[in-house]
Amino acid sequence: MDYETGSKMLNTHQCSQCKAPLSLIWDADANDYALVCGTDHSHQGYERIVSPGQEVARGGADKVTGPGAQADLEKQLAKAEHPLSMLPAKDLGDNKAIAKQALEALVKWGLSLGLKPYLGHVCLYHGKPYVTIDGYYYKLYKNMTPIRIGTRPLSIDERSEYHVPEGAHAFLAESWLGNTRLPTTGLGVVTQEELDGKSERDPEKWRSPVAHAHPQRMAEKRAEWQVLRKLVPLEEVEL
Numbered sequence: 001m002d003y004e005t006g007s008k009m010l011n012t013h014q015c016s017q018c019k020a021p022l023s024l025i026w027d028a029d030a031n032d033y034a035l036v037c038g039t040d041h042s043h044q045g046y047e048r049i050v051s052p053g054q055e056v057a058r059g060g061a062d063k064v065t066g067p068g069a070q071a072d073l074e075k076q077l078a079k080a081e082h083p084l085s086m087l088p089a090k091d092l093g094d095n096k097a098i099a100k101q102a103l104e105a106l107v108k109w110g111l112s113l114g115l116k117p118y119l120g121h122v123c124l125y126h127g128k129p130y131v132t133i134d135g136y137y138y139k140l141y142k143n144m145t146p147i148r149i150g151t152r153p154l155s156i157d158e159r160s161e162y163h164v165p166e167g168a169h170a171f172l173a174e175s176w177l178g179n180t181r182l183p184t185t186g187l188g189v190v191t192q193e194e195l196d197g198k199s200e201r202d203p204e205k206w207r208s209p210v211a212h213a214h215p216q217r218m219a220e221k222r223a224e225w226q227v228l229r230k231l232v233p234l235e236e237v238e239l
């Protein structure tokens, strides 16, 4: 990976196996920079360091405030009347305001999958409902599945293997069970065309403002979402 990307990831990622900070080294064999676990070079997988708020959204309130916190939070969520303002107000794809009826349908759909819509587990993207990254992690942790996810930019060889267009940002999300790498991966690509595209409605604006502001982060999120989508089945639950 390029030096700049690697340096940035030192601040935002950690070893997914032991949570240690990462080191950036020169890998002479690959003729490229590489990130490694700062404690044990044999460790694999770099995960994004999540904020306490995200930890809670993913079902990890116990880790943030102590044992029983998650159960308490979910009891409160089940009892309380929630203002619709706790839900995403805008469609993540076209940025249009979501109508009250569509929000209510989104909440119902989320609940039917055993998710907590008020923790940000569902969203609308171009009018279609999706489970968010936090929602998938919530299901993964709920099922006590000890799967680890790591994300990283594609190597030069992988970019040609996956036919990534010139200038595009591309991330790979990988999964492990213990030390065993699983065959399930996710690819996230943000193309130059997408970054430079102007809105059809308003040519003064970018078509994908989020991708334009944070293309690498966007590619990484897409990769992570893809691997989670494959790993976590969505099944309706009894309400």
Ligand SMILES: [Zn+2]
Residues within 6 Å of the ligand: 015, 016, 017, 018, 019, 020, 037, 038, 039, 040, 043
């Ligand atoms: Zn480690």
